[in-house]
Amino acid sequence: MSFYLVRLEPDGAGAMKDVPIPDYGPYDKGSEAAKAAKTLTEERGYKVQPRRMAQAPDWRGRQQERLASGALKALPEAWDLEPIKDHFAHLCPRDPSKIAFTESDEHGTIDRTTSLNPGRYITRFYETEDKIPDAHRRKLIAAIDPNGEIFFAFSPEEIVRIYKEGPGSCMDGKHTFEGMDPHWPTEPYGAGDLAVAYTKNAEGRIQSRCLCWPEKKIFGRCYGDIQRMIAAMKAEGYTYYHGDNIRFPDGAKLLKIEHPERRWEYVMPYFDDIEMVIVNGDYFETYNGTLASLPLGTKYISCGGSAGRSLLYQYCPKMRSGQPAHTFKHIHGVEQEWSSQAYQSYAFTCRGSGKLYANEFKVSMAIPGVYWGHDYFAEHGEHCAVTKKNHPRTEMVQKGDRRVHNSVEWRFDADGKEMPAKKISEIESQREDSWGSVxxxxxxxxxxxxxxxxxxxxxxxxxxxxxxxxxxxxxxxxxxxxxxxxxxxxxxxxxxxxxxxxxxxxxxxxxxxxxxxxxxxxxxxxxxxxxxxxxxxx
Known part of the structure; x- marks a missing residue:
């Protein structure tokens, strides 16, 4: 058996009447209620006493009388939903944009009400089975709180208008984006998955907005009347994805729009709650991961910044960082794509094939400063045991059962027998003497x-x-x-x-x-x- 507290007040006839105190109780034990009553009596200077819940008068008649007399303001006629029994729903006296109701029998006894904004009240009590159509839902919310009705912009044109005319930010209409006409940085949001939710004030002006993903029921950072927007979105059943490194999940499409004047750059907004977007065919897609976790070769943009544009980047496995995607080339040997910063430091050009190879696949040729790739040398080159150098295969000759470079073939006869070392030395000396006169x-x-x-x-x-x-x-x-x-x-x-x-x-x-x-x-x-x-x- 539980207890509650009442304040003793005189009625018109001079008798004392019980007035429930809604901010305290109920209590499971009478001793707890008596102790609380004594404390309140000493603090507030009026008589407070405990009462048993089972002996309390009918509170329903009291609420009904208040609604009939206008002491409690009833919900407007536009609120055409069937009233919920024993809720006695009415406009909250402290905040008329919310609905106040009696949540339980105990709360009714102590005259305590609970307040919710209209969207959350609908979700909690009227959508337990079937969802109310969006148009009807917005009408109901607007009947209670004209400023709390949420609108959604999906198309690129609508989204651009909301950003231009809405709350101030680096993407609003007061800013200019050089060379971007006819586009606007927020246009990529209009690919169909994401939307911009917004509210309007009594004059019809946009008072708050946020980016959302309707299918996932999530929304990000709010601008304008922040608290009202957050409350309205949560009332619609959305989850707040902002702060504490929370980011939108993978897969939301964004439009791929090339910058009209800047080569290799794309139109892209400033991101609040998107980690990065990656290229997926004709679209960008949100990606909630790290650069190192990206599949090799994936191109991405981490943010458009306040300039509303960005180069396309790619993760370089050699430099272990993001580099402009247009600087990448295929590197043979490792079979990866490296940025210019990487291949200028850690790769070379094969003079035979013209292809880039990682340095560990370098074969030094006889000519100083000339290098071939290992696989190209295996197919087109040979090592000469006499010169102890690597040469093109076309410069090698067959002498008997051995292959030698044509610069030393004079040392051998047709059977591959090498002339005596003394004779070679004499010819070499003659050659050295002749250089000075040439x-x-x-x-x-x-x-x-x-x-x-x-x-x-x-x-x-x-x-x-x-x-x-x-x-x-x-x-x-x-x-x-x-x-x-x-x-x-x-x-x-x-x-x-x-x-x-x-x-x-x-x-x-x-x-x-x-x-x-x-x-x-x-x-x-x-x-x-x-x-x-x-x-x-x-």
């Missing part, structure tokens, strides 16, 4: 030699020219050019160069000699050498 003019077959000043040859230019020369067979020098610095003798300036430049110059000059010309010099042929048609600007 000029570029002799090598290219022209009376006026063509020479480059190595002081003005950058590393990248040197590599380009060096490789162009050493990979050319039948060519001819085109002559002097106005943009080149010419000296009479390239060795005359060697004293003005640092050791690194001297080394580059010597290597550059030496490798102008074609391998077949090399053989002719060593063996003393009178035949004119092959000339070079070489344009150093390539």
């Amino acid at each position: 000029t570029l003019g002799d090598l290219i077959g022209e009376t006026k030699p063509w020479r480059r000043d190595m002081r003005y040859l950058s590393k990248s230019r040197f590599e380009r020219e060096y490789n162009a020369v050493t990979n050319t067979v039948e060519t001819r020098i085109t002559g002097q050019r106005a943009d080149q610095v010419i000296v009479d003798d390239p060795f005359a300036v060697s004293s003005q160069l640092d050791p690194r430049q001297q080394q580059e110059m010597a290597r550059y000059m030496a490798d102008l000699v074609d391998r077949r010309l090399h053989e002719q010099m060593v063996r003393g042929f009178d035949q004119r050498p092959v000339a070079y048609d070489y344009d150093p600007t390539r």
Whole structure:
């Protein structure tokens, strides 16, 4: 048996009447009720006494009389739902935008009411089985709280209007987004899955808004009349997805709209509660995960920012970070896509196939600075045991049962037998002595030699020219050019160069000699050498 507290007040006839105190009780034990009554009497200065619930007068008559007299304001006529028995629902005296009702018999006895906004009251008591149609539901809510009716914008045009005309933010109509016409940053939300929920005030102006996913019944950060919007959305059965690293789940589509003026960029809003969006065919989709968890090759945008646009990014497995997607290239060997930052530092270009390979798959060729990919070398290259270097297979010759590079084939007879070491040494000495008397003019077959000043040859230019020369067979020098610095003798300036430049110059000059010309010099042929048609600007 439970107890409740009453305040003793005189009635018109001078007798004392019981007035229930709704803020205290009920109590399971009489001793607890008596102790509370004594404390309240001392604190408030009026007589408070406990009463038994079982002996309480009928509270229903009291509520009915209040509604009939207007002491409690009844719900408007537009509220056309069947009244719930013993609720005695009415407009809350403290907040007329809510519905007050008697939740239980005990609460009725102590004159306690519970207040809910109309949307939540409908959900709790009228939608236990079947859902009320949305249009009817909005009409009911508007009957109690005209400012509490929720509207939903789904199309790109509607969504843009709500953001432009609604509460202030970095996406509102007071901002400009250069070069984006005819688009607006929030337009991608209009793909069909997401919507913008909003409320209007008595004048019809948008007073609050939030992004929501109706199918999932979730909504994010609210703008404008925040508390009213949150309460209204929760009353509609939505769950609040904001704060504490809570993000929208995977799979909500957003429109893929290329920026009208900025290459590789897309129109994209500022995200409050979306972790990132990933490319899925013709759409973007929300993704609630980390960069490292993305499947390799997935392109994404983490946020449009206040500028309302963003580059498309991709996770680089080598750099372990997101990089602009348009900088990625396929890397052979590891069979991954790497960003430019990664392949410029950790990859090389195979001079045979022109493909990019990871550095661990590099094969150094005989020509300094020339590298091939491991699989390309396996198909098109060979290692010479004599030169102890790697060469193109087309430059290898068969001598007996062995394969050697054509630059050393003169050491062997047709059966593959190598000449005595002493004879090789004599020929090598003769070759070394002949180098000092050979000029570029002799090598290219022209009376006026063509020479480059190595002081003005950058590393990248040197590599380009060096490789162009050493990979050319039948060519001819085109002559002097106005943009080149010419000296009479390239060795005359060697004293003005640092050791690194001297080394580059010597290597550059030496490798102008074609391998077949090399053989002719060593063996003393009178035949004119092959000339070079070489344009150093390539």
